[in-house]
Structure formats: C-alpha cells, structure tokens
Amino acid sequence: MPPASSLTADQLSFFEANGYLVMDSFSSVEEVREMRDRMAELVAGFDGPNSAVFSTKDHRQLKDDYFFKSAENISFFFEEKAFGDDGCLKQPKELSINKVGHALHELDPVFKKFSFSESVASLFSSLGYKRPAVIQSMYIFKQPGIGGEVVPHQDNTFLYTEPRTCTGLWLALEDATINNGCLWAIPGSHKKGLVRRMIRDENGTHFDRPSPVYDQKEFVPLEVKSGDLVVIQGDLIHQSFENLSPASRHALSLHVVDTEGCEWSKDNWSWHN
C-alpha cells in the first residue's frame, strides 16, 4: 500500500493542470495543536519590540541584515500596521507579528518533525523530486484586523533554481476563508513561465522587472479547513488579501527545491550550498 500522502493519478493530473492542489486533513488536529502551541511559546519568549531593529524607523541596512540573517535562524517580522504613530505597538505582540521565519524547519523540533515527516517526503516523491530539501519555513499569522496583504507573486521569483524546482506547501493551522485572508490563485498560470526574479546584490534586493497587473477576476479563492494542505507549483501566481476580520488565519509555509540535478542561484536572497 502506498504511504498516506503519495498522490493519486487524479490529484497529480489536477496539480499539473492547475498548478495547485488542496489535500484535505493532511495534518491531524493534534499535529496542528502542537505547532500552534509551540509558536505561542516562541512568541512569548520574544522581546523584539525593544530591540534595535524594530525601534529604528526606516533604517534600511539594519532591516536588510535582519532579513538576510533570518535564513539561518528564527526571526520575527511585524505586521506593517502593528505600530502607532508613536512607534509603539497598538496591540499585544502576539497579535502584532506577521510571520516568523525562516529556519523553523532546521532549528525547532516541532516544526522539524513536520518538515521531515514521512507524509511530506512521500508527497515529494510522488511529485518526482529526487533529493527534496526544505529551503525555508514561515509561520504566518495573518492577524485579525491588521493582517497584511501578500501581493500576486510566484515562489520561483524568490527561490530560483536552474531548472526551476520550487514547490510551496501551505498548511492551514486555522480555517482560511475569504473573510480572514485565504490564498487566491490563478489556475493554470504556472504554465506561462516565470515573470520576474528577485536579485540580491551588495545594495540589498531588487526585482529584475516590474510586476504585471493581474485581472482579479482570474483568481479563485482557496478556502480550506485547519489541517488541510495547499501544494503550490513554483510558477503559480497566488496572493492573499488583507485580513480585516476579527479572526486570525495561522498557516505554516514550507518551500522545497530539488537539490539533485538543479543549481541554487547565487542571486537568491538566501545563500545555500
């Protein structure tokens, strides 16, 4: 019998045609609870609002450094609307953080267990990956009332390999709906190639081209239940809107590339061998 998370022929053909796939109940209630509890502990232990990075407004270099170093540690990033004009948080820190990343999968035992689980491994084996590696992990909060939008993008823009191999796994840790900022995607958009790349250089990061303007009518909402997994092909155009609702929308996002037969670009924002 194939392992629980290997894909059926129907799932594979849906993924190939649409560039995404929703897998119901990928994680158990207990697994979701464990990750949410662990993140609550990490946030409780974080004293960021008092640190130099967050109290220094528009200090580009400090912010870039914090971002680049986050590839190898567990860093905390605030929602843009978390701070008032006085520079102080408008709500408690646990309702102010946009995301935590980007090495949860390496450094935290609870997130590592999920990232290196049999179900994730067999999913990638079904997708034909030879030597899949999780390249980054993010816990995304989409906070009530202030959860920021994520503009339309392709994951290969940020995590480029030659040939392109990035696949996103987006695990809902709460129900995600149109009201609290679920993912939206343009079905089939992954077939139209990569639109642009984000390049890191000595001045920071920049895009090599402007973003196209997308027709919002082409996007479909991916409303999912807690524990469901959305698999995202690296060239799929996807986005999420602001969360103006009173309900948060926690999710864990992993990005995976194949390390066999593919080369990690030195222009990417994070450096991996």
Ligand SMILES: O=C(O)CCC(=O)C(=O)O
């Ligand atoms: O969680 C979101 O709103 C967006 C996440 C996303 O686009 C990603 O993980 O690639």
